[in-house]
Amino acid sequence: DIVMTQTPLSSPVTLGQPASISCRSSQSLVHSxxxxxxxxxxxRPGQPPRLLIYKISNRFSGxxxxxxxxxxxxxxxxxxxxxxxxxxxxxxxxxATQFPLTFGGGTKVExx
Amino acid sequence: xxxxxxxxxxxxxxxxxxRLSCAASGFTFSSYAMTWVRQAPGxxxxxxxxxxxxxxxxxxxDSVKGRFTMSRDNSKNTLYxxxxxxxxxxxxxxxxxxDYQWLVRCAYWGQGTLVTVSS
Numbered sequence: 001d002i003v004m005t006q007t008p009l010s011s012p013v014t015l016g017q018p019a020s021i022s023c024r025s026s027q028s029l030v031h032s033x034x035x036x037x038x039x040x041x042x043x044r045p046g047q048p049p050r051l052l053i054y055k056i057s058n059r060f061s062g063x064x065x066x067x068x069x070x071x072x073x074x075x076x077x078x079x080x081x082x083x084x085x086x087x088x089x090x091x092x093x094x095x096a097t098q099f100p101l102t103f104g105g106g107t108k109v110e111x112x
Numbered sequence: 113x114x115x116x117x118x119x120x121x122x123x124x125x126x127x128x129x130x131r132l133s134c135a136a137s138g139f140t141f142s143s144y145a146m147t148w149v150r151q152a153p154g155x156x157x158x159x160x161x162x163x164x165x166x167x168x169x170x171x172x173x174d175s176v177k178g179r180f181t182m183s184r185d186n187s188k189n190t191l192y193x194x195x196x197x198x199x200x201x202x203x204x205x206x207x208x209x210x211d212y213q214w215l216v217r218c219a220y221w222g223q224g225t226l227v228t229v230s231s
Contacts, residue, residue, distance in 0.1 A: 037215045041157075048207055048221040049149075049157065060212070060219065092157055096217040099171045101147070101159035 002026050002095050006104035012112045019080040021107045023093035028073050030097070037096040040069055040078045043106075044089040052091075053078065085111065114138045114220045116208050121225030128198050128229070134191035134208030134222060142166065142186040145211045147218055148193050150204035150227075160206070161193065162217070176202075198229045 003026040013019045021040075029036045040053040051060045053069035056076060066081040080087055088111060093104040120132040134146070148160040161182040162171045170182050181194040191208050205224040212219030 031215065035215070037217075039216070039218070041218070043157075048224055049218070050221065051212070051219045054212065054216045054219070090156075094157070094218065096215050099162070100173050101162070101217060103157040103159070106156045 001100055002029070002098065002102050004093055004095055004102050004104040006091075006093055006107050008107060009105070010108045010110065012110050013080075013083045014112050015085065016082050019083050019087075019109055021078045021091055021093075021109075023071075023076045023078070023104050025074045025076075025095055029095050030073065036072065038069075038071070038076050039094045039096065040067075041092045041094060042087075042089050043092065044086075047089075049092065080109075083109070083111070114210060116210060116220060116222035118206060118208055118222045118225040121206065121227045123228045123230065124198055125231050126199060126229055129194070129196045130198065130227060132193040132195065132206055132208075132225060132227070134193075136189045136191065136210070139210070141184075141189040145217075146184065146191050147209045147211070148182060148191075149207045149209055149218065150202075151207070151224075152201075152204045155204075158204070163191070195227070198227075200229050203227060203229050 005024045007022045038056050041049040043049045057069040068079050070077050090106045115137045117135045124130050147162045163182045167184045179197045183192045207224045208222045209218040210220040
């Protein structure tokens with residue numbers, strides 16, 4: 001199984017300041033079709049998860065452009081350019097390149 | 113608008129069975145693979161199973177293989193998860209989720225249904 005490791009576990013951020021979350025996979029996420037099926041999800045308190053970013057850097061429908069994804073191979077990053085109050089929650093990376101699908105342990109973004 | 117509504121959760125004794133349903137609307141159900149993901153109280157996300165649009169191909173996490181069966185009725189736009197031999201560690205909120213496109217999993221989520229396994 002592919003192990004997804006996220007850092008940090010927690011990220012206290014001042015409103016309006018940037019935040020960055022890292023995700024590392026135990027093996028390359030490049031699929032045989034050439035795509036990399038790495039997604040980022042946000043889970044606000046009491047809510048189901050929500051897809052933010054797919055295939056490393058593509059913003060999903062309705063996702064603000066302050067969210068961006070980057071990376072390649074085994075190392076990936078989610079950045080929030082200016083954190084807003086509604087961004088509080090837990091962020092997960094997820095790989096769908098091969099079964100079993102696996103998630104990172106989550107990073108809690110909170111306001112200082 | 114894509115809508116996914118889970119139901120069927122509840123309290124069940126260890127060793128018991130439960131069947132979850134996920135009613136889908138707002139899209140052509142048979143065109144999309146679907147996934148079940150669970151979240152134990154206060155914990156992270158755990159993939160459970162996935163099924164192809166036609167229902168002929170299924171995948172399971174090792175933790176549920178042989179105990180859980182995922183299926184779908186495309187005529188009823190409904191996804192199912194039959195859970196047998198339930199254990200305390202199966203206690204979680206169970207979410208159904210829909211693909212966005214090929215291998216872009218879990219793009220749309222339901223609100224979840226809570227399963228509690230306890231005596």
